[in-house]
Amino acid sequence: MKVHFIAVGGSIMHNLAIALKLKGYEVSGSDDEIFEPSYSKLQEHGILPDEMGWHPERITEDLDAVILGMHARIDNPELLKAKALGVKVYSFPEYVYKQAHDKKRVVIAGSHGKTTVTSMIVHVLNENGKNPDYLIGAQVKGLPQSVKLTEEAEMIIIEGDEYLTSPMDRQPKFLKYHHHIAVITGIAWDHINVFPTYEEYVQQFQRLLDLTPSHGAIFYSKSDKELLKLMEKQKFSSSIKAVGYEAQPHEIQEGNTVLTGTTPPTPLKVFGNHNLENISAAYHVCKALGLSDQEFYQGISTFEGASLRMQLLAEKSGTKIFRDFAHAPSKVKATVAAVHGQFEGQKLLACLELHTFSSLNKAFIHEYKGSMNAAEEAIVYYSPHTVEHKRLEAINPEEISEAFDHPNLTVFTDANKLKEYLRNYELTGHHLLLMTSGSFEKTDLKTFAEELTAGL
Template sequence: MNVHFIAIGGAAMHNLALALHNKGYHVTGSDDTIFEPSKSRLQAKGLLPNAFGWFPNKITSNLDAIVLGMHAKEDNPELLKAQELGVKIYSYPEFLYEQSKHKTRVVIGGSHGKTTITSMILHVMHYHDKDVDYMVGAQLEGFDVMVKLTEENDFIVLEGDEYLSSPIDRRPKFHLYKPNIALLSGIAWDHINVFPTYENYVEQFSIFVDSIVSGGSINFNEEDAEVKRVVEASNNTIRKIPYQTPQYTVVNGETLLETPEGDLPIEVFGKHNLNNLAGAKWICQHMGIQEDEFYEAIATFKGASKRLEKIAESSNSVAYKDFAHSPSKVEATTKAVKEQYENRTLVACLELHTYSSLNAEFLKEYKGTLNAADVAVVFYSPHAVEIKKLDAVSHEQIADAFQREDLIIYTNPDDFKNYLFSQKFDNKALLLMSSGNYGGLDFDAIKGLIE
């Protein structure tokens, strides 16, 4: 097949391009700019465009398919040419479904936890040499690519994102996969630029549950009241299997999971991660992994990239970075680190970086989310607010939203960095939460602070 990618440089898009190249397809692509690591990875396989920009002459009737990325606009010259010629145009999730419609599709959905759960499942399958196709939103240890597609594998494991499919397809991605086996981890309002009301956002998860193939199954986190309500309200003829956080203890900074064979030391920690683990165990059992095999494998799981990723450690201090940005993730991550290191001072630094977090009205959702931290710091860039064409957010609005009198707030990247590097981290735990980089923070330099 000849497949052309419009906006090939995206994290998801370039991984799909690599997967199709590895499958033997002829792949081409365009983009107006491509950053690392996408650039080097595409270049290594000969897929990097010769020049940045959009080139309608690349679009011919010889193409079997176009894959259209979210980064492109509706008036993209290549897209207009493809529509004119009648070339088949797919969104990213549509194309994944096309590649997997004869497989058993396992889809992990939820506002939070889906990358970690998908990663846990893939880690366990890889540990036991069980080959599956997959799409996951983070780089995993032991995996070369984030998307794998074959002709022969029976299962495909898909991280089910609720964000939009493409500039011309406004359906959430996870509505298009039609899972045989599904999981729903949690529902907490996000993406307010697309789903302006809480009710509208929750409705997307109801549609997801109803999209499960008749006779299929869903495992759901019954500790999340909204998840429980959505799943139980569905009239879809599927099996509904609840799960909950397993019993565990924390001893001297080590988390021990209670199992039928005794306490098992594990690398991941925090109630939310143990809850994720319970969901992953169920899915792995559906895929033929026995309970004892799951425990053996999960003991070696260190986490997905940027999800409570340990970046530095000394005898009495530690630093983590995490992708947490939505209120529910910030609260769960902060609590997890404090529980794991209860005798250390927790310094939690949050960057408000996303569209939702920089919205003055949505900010109120962050009330109490940093309460588990001994020292709480919030950083945001007024420049980021301007780029996103949002109304300015004031220092007072942030202070009022978090409802914490001792909250430290920075709006200048240099001031934030100076604060961070002036601290002594003896007997402390540092947690950096952001989907950005605090205006250019060198995370490698953090090692010097801790070590």
């Protein structure tokens, strides 16, 4: 098979390209810009374009498929050439489905926790020798790549997000996988640039539920009020299994979380109520795929988390510095609460970078109200240049403070001033939580965290 990627440098696109190359396909790609880690990974696998930009001559009649990424525009010259030649054009999720149409398909959806639940399921299945195919939106320790596609695997575990399929198809990706089993972790409005009203956003999850086939299964969080409302209205056929889940019973023992509902109790390497709910979601899926309770809990006890999700950057003299990918309001609230609850009695300084389109939008920013209140002190950083680059209306620090409504909040618009503030902060007796989907202006956060703890 011979395939070409338009916008091959995307975070998930380059991983699909690598997965197909490992499967034996002839793979090429184009992009106008490619950043790390995509650049090095594509180079390692011989897929990095020899020249940046769009080159219609790369589109030839002998291509079996062109795979179109979201970064491309509908007037992309390579896309126009493919259409003119009649070469089949697929979106990313459509091509994944083509690869997996004869497998048992599990789709993990929801506004938060998708990556972690997907990672947990894949980890436990691998620990028990099931070796599924998978698609995960982050790197996971122990997995060589974040997309795996083989002929042999009987099932595929897919992180299914609600963002757009492609420039040509403005439907959510998770509708394209045609699940047998689905998880919905919760519904909290996001992607305001695509779903300008909350009602439109919720409707996408309704559409996902409607696609559940006869004898399929839906597992959903019972703690999410909006999701419960949606499930109460849903009319499933009698052959569809719909089961709500809650956080696993547990105790915190000397800063470590232990599941108490198992015999013997199961120590975990992750923590926080959201992860205890994520474990329940993974449990139901693994049971539906044939694992026993013992197989599941033995497997989950060794799960260390997905990349950038509650990552311990540095630790010294009782002070811990964490980094988390949290950026949307529900994710921020859950992450701050998790760290505060895990280390009760120790103060928490929570620092959030506003980086996404939604988080910097005046029409959306009030959704963050109270999201950091579990922390004794909070910091919000944003770059006015990023706001301008995204062509959004300018926002000032006073508006940020009013929106978050935290009694002890500091707002920074200069990353260097923020870092200097943290260098002078007395961290003894505190934990620091850094939350971003960016990097605080290209800061090496692990190195910075080690610098902050060096003098403790």
